[in-house]
Amino acid sequence: MSEIKNLSSRIVKNSRGDDTIEVTVLTTSHSGSFSVPSGASTGSKEVIDLPVEVALKHIEDIEDKIVGMSVTAQTDIDQRLHELDGHTDNFSSLGGNVALGISAAAAVAAAAEQEIPLWQYFRKAGAAIGNTSAPRLVVNLVNGGKHAKRGSPIQEHQIIPDTTNVAEALEMAIKVQTSLRQLAEKRFDIEEIGIGDEGGLELPTTSIQEPFQLIQSAIAISDVSKPITMGTDVAASSFYSEEGYCLSDSILDTESLVGVYKDLSEICPLLRWFEDPFAESDWEGFVDFGNANIADLTIGDDLTVTDVALLEKAIQQQAVNALIIKPNQIGTISDTLNTIDYAHRHNIRCIVSHRSGETEDTLITDLAYGLQCYGLKAGAPNAPFRQEKYNRLVQIAS
């Protein structure tokens, strides 16, 4: 089988204008590249990225340990990356960005080598697939928290068009986005409406309810062909401290925060998906939230960081029934596939997600489609570096 002949890497800009690395794996006749995204509201147990200059040096230093390996031997390559890292818990020695850059670029090169689309390469890898024909689009329309300069402490306010027809879902999302813009411009000063990290609106209100109510009104006035569910990534770790949850001038304990969500879901009955409603250390909060029957999906992100051991704990404690999958939380393609496999075998829904600092790469779309994951979360439908992910899904799913 075809051997890896060479590794190369360079610095590129991400959607925030920050530096990140792009890695290219070269075989005799093919090549594959991947550029590494980065988060702003990261879980504390995610892999550690190293500064770009250090990362480039590491890639140069280990090149001879990767060259000569079969490009299609994904598990061996990823195992080698763990060895080169000295098996730390979080790739802190080699660099999470170095590991994922090489691992993912190798996957892209391997698919090219086999002359199959990347999604098919992922599907052939043998992880258990989900039970959807195509992932639902999880589209972020309003940014807050760490992804915005102003607004609600809640990070993401999303819509999920209820269809696996991807082109139709995208069309619906764009219609609601247009209606939302019109409603927001009536409600606020146009100059005070901004655009957040993932391309959603930044609204000049610190109200928890108002962004959801505006989206609900936007759905109601949009001429859409199918029902729409609403979702949120609360990213609650970002407003949690030892005193409790600091939400709009008050400090709340876990029980009071469950109450806030209950009220919110009464005001906005369409709101059914909750990601990270509690801080990553507040496992009890997740369990209480599930028991309160507020949501259809309780989704772990910072809580589980695509780590199979944390997912296992979350399943045992019945803390979640869905999880976010982000390859750069865990560092290799094999580890990512392993977590998806475990989730699907335990009836946990996977939502593959971008990061707030994205690149033009569309590998996550192929991953979501290839493993028949329940959702693909990629920001606003028309934002740079986000639109590419949705367009890729339209391309491969139709």
Ligand code: PGA
């Ligand atoms: P991040 O945000 O990429 O800044 O971590 C996305 C998310 O929390 O889902």
Ligand code: ZN
């Ligand atoms: Zn999240």
